[in-house]
Amino acid sequence: MRSDSGVSYYHDILAKYKVLTGNECRDKWLAKLLQGITTAGDDKCCMDVVLAKASRERATYETSIDQHKYNQKMRQLDFNLKNNVVLTKRLLDKDLEPKAILVMSPDELKAGMAAEEIYIWEQDESEKIQMIHASCPQCMEKKVGVLE
Numbered sequence: 566m567r568s569d570s571g572v573s574y575y576h577d578i579l580a581k582y583k584v585l586t587g588n589e590c591r592d593k594w595l596a597k598l599l600q601g602i603t604t605a606g607d608d609k610c611c612m613d614v615v616l617a618k619a620s621r622e623r624a625t626y627e628t629s630i631d632q633h634k635y636n637q638k639m640r641q642l643d644f645n646l647k648n649n650v651v652l653t654k655r656l657l658d659k660d661l662e663p664k665a666i667l668v669m670s671p672d673e674l675k676a677g678m679a680a681e682e683i684y685i686w687e688q689d690e691s692e693k694i695q696m697i698h699a700s701c702p703q704c705m706e707k708k709v710g711v712l713e
Contacts, residue, residue, distance in 0.1 A: 575599045584619035601647040621663040651677030
């Protein structure tokens with residue numbers, strides 16, 4: 566994987582796919598996001614990855630009130646996309662819209678799911694495993710167990 570000196574490499578990829586914004590700060594964030602997601606460290610990038618990153622950055626920029634909030638959100642996205650395979654895969658597979666990720670809480674980003682999806686997943690999990698209180702049919706002693 567390339568270091569910060571490799572940012573120009575990713576800048577060149579962004580230029581190739583014509584997704585640079587002309588804004589130096591935004592273009593640096595695009596390059597940084599792209600740098601964080603190259604597959605298996607082999608520096609191969611496909612057009613879908615580049616366009617997905619550009620779309621996310623554009624949505625972040627358009628919904629940010631000021632530069633400080635924009636930078637905060639981009640740092641948060643950069644961290645979560647580097648460290649959360651589920652979130653990254655869902656974004657690349659277009660299971661999550663770029664604008665949806667912008668309103669996700671830190672817990673939602675960590676899980677890689679929106680609040681509604683987390684709720685449904687938790688409900689499914691709780692239905693799979695249930696604690697039961699039962700009496701032993703032989704000795705009538707009360708016991709606690711897990712029912713799957």
